[in-house]
Amino acid sequence: MASDGLPIFTKLDGMMAVFTEEHQILEAARKIKEQGYTVFDAITPYPVHGLEEAVGVKRSWIPWVTFIAGATGCIFGTWLTWWTSAVSWPINVGGKPMWSLPAFVPIIFELTILFAALASVKIMFVACGLPRVNPPVVDEDLTSHKFGLFISSKDSKFNNEETKKALADLGAEKVHEVSEY
């Protein structure tokens, strides 16, 4: 949807208020929460300190994935070096034992890091529903210097007129009706 003018939609999925200042979005999110809204989100050009609490999103669970992937990489590296060097085709190198763990530590370490890093990034994109072709862009400035607060029509407190008024009262520069979020 373009920022100029509001097209008319038959299906309304929510309301997006656009703010121009960082402190406004923080205040707005807190007030909207106080008013009893629960299904809402903010769009900001950069991570705004304190907004996660204000919107009510929890701490990311991705570290657990990192840990599991790192452990997998560690086990895989141990298995790979052991199986290839001591089982599949054991070769005596410099009289060292076939299963010479200290010499394999660098390989195991690098694979741990590699698995943990790639899995964390992959799971981040999955968790955010990315990559997404042509995501709905309500206002092009939301990735530059403006801040958006979106309230979903699925919210039990959502009411077309009232929500619009509530957002406008918080000092929004513009309130858009959004068909897709």
Add this chain to the structure above:
Amino acid sequence: MSLLEKPLIKGDKSPKDVTEDIAHLVEAKPHLKWLWMVLSAKSMLLFYMVVVGCIVGIGMGLMGVNHPVGWGTDIVTFVFWVGIGHAGTLISAVLYLFRQKWRTSIARSAEAMTVFAVMTAGIFPIIHTGRPWLAFWLFPYPNQRGPLWVNFRSPLLWDVFAISTYATVSIVFWYVGLVPDFATLRDRAKKDGRKIAHGVFGALSLGWRGATAHWRHYEMVYLILAALSTPLVLSVHSIVSFDFAVAQLPGWHTTIFPPYFVAGAIFSGFAMVVTLMTLIRIAVPKFKDYVTLDHMELMNKIIMTTGMLVGYAYASEFFIAWYSGSKYEGYAFINRAFGPYWWSYWTMITCNVVIPQLFWFKSLRRNIPVMFVISIFVNIGMWFERYVITVTSLHRDFLPANWGLFDMTFYDFGALIGSFGMFFTLFLMYIQFVPAISIAEVKPVLGTGKEGGH
């Protein structure tokens, strides 16, 4: 006075100004100065391709390596470029973990430098194998020769894993940082109705929008990548040093090598960041607002610190060579300083230990031409450090019957000089086509040093 009390970004900019400034660098037509720089870098790249083509096509005999110096400038230049890359990770990951806000405006370029330096470095061991078309043998894939596996006990194979992991994680880290900025460029292109740019940046941004529910994952992953890159970068140069330290050669077989190599890597990498930043500040004057003299001064302080660490390592090597009582070790070091390669040793000492001492003076730390010259000296010195380590240890080992000399040929020089062509071509392309300062990361630090800022 601490830097935190001063604004990090000059010119009292609003978030909108930041978007305009940085996006403009990508959106505007290339500057004539940039075009000339690219043309010269590309000519060097073409020269590089011819030189490497000759070495690969005709054979390793074109280079100086021979008995007893079987590791020549391919290895020297490889270690040099990998080391350069490490400062990028230090700035982007380690300074991030220490919450150093000043890193934001140089992190992107430093990371780009890492990626390109590692790419440049990676080519050299492959040339050095002599038969680069068989380089895939370095990976443990199921094959029809047994399967015959790689030797996991060899430091050279550790290197393969370390460098490839490092390259992969650095590229991913860099790209994750770029995603929100590509989204900014995409939305600007949409606003202005530039269809091709919208398509390209749309694809590159992967559909990023900046929802708070997404930022929470994003910030966490950024932190995780920083936390993973920090031990990774230390491991990479430690493993590079194992290539030498695990061998039994006098001058190589020392336990000081891992920390000594890591300090040297950071030292040379920061020097390269200073070289690049002084050049960018000339080519793109807008950068001066973001990469201020304060940033440059801080980097110069790190150069001086790591330079003294490296100097300490040089001294400690000498002391231990004497204190150990090993006559081979003792001779290796006397031979370094006073043997046939004395000139390389004293070039190293002058460039790495003596010249950076000028940074004790604040006026010199904050003087752009001075720091540019010093950073070049440091880069020369650090190339010679690897030359000293590699060549002087190999050319005279235990048996005098095994002694010999090493000379660089035209192809040794050609590959070294040409590799700068590759590096600078990539870096100049990056400066023009990718937002060279993190748009999303700079905005939160705008308030630093201002009234009521945090």
